[in-house]
């Protein structure tokens with residue numbers, strides 16, 4: 501919402517997004533640039549909003565931000581909640597919904613695995629956040645469910 505409030509809010513679609521809200525989300529994910537909203541760039545009445553957005557988004561704009569899921573080994577106690585809570589694990593291996601570890605090889609779709617008492621991140625490319633355009637989700641499940649606050653989702 502912090503980004504959205506500085507957009508023109510006309511839903512003109514010139515940026516290729518269906519709404520200004522969708523554009524704000526894409527901006528947050530680093531998938532679009534402020535300058536992709538042409539009314540904001542071209543219309544003088546939006547100059548102040550444009551400047552604020554550029555300030556908010558920061559100087560790294562233009563460099564594609566990549567998804568990182570960081571696991572703090574010092575905080576992780578190997579409880580395995582992330583393994584059973586991640587919707588990708590549940591989708592490809594429904595028994596995880598009842599608390600069981602995925603029973604398929606970790607080189608398939610599994611995102612997390614507990615090894616030697618610590619969680620490890622496996623196939624990040626299967627994270628819901630990286631699914632095909634239109635199917636990706638603002639998933640925060642692993643971050644929210646980790647009782648030790650050991651997981652951080654970042655775009656850097």
Ligand code: SF4
Pocket residue numbers: 507508509510511512513514515516517518519520523536537538539540
């Ligand atoms: S171009 Fe700008 S005003 Fe138009 S929909 Fe996209 S974000 Fe909204």
Ligand code: SF4
Pocket residue numbers: 571575576577578579580581582583614618619645646647648649650651
């Ligand atoms: S939920 Fe958190 S503490 Fe538990 S295994 Fe996963 S990262 Fe470690």
Ligand code: SF4
Pocket residue numbers: 569585586587588611626627628629639640641642643653
């Ligand atoms: S963000 Fe969602 S899909 Fe991605 S690893 Fe975390 S729980 Fe799984």
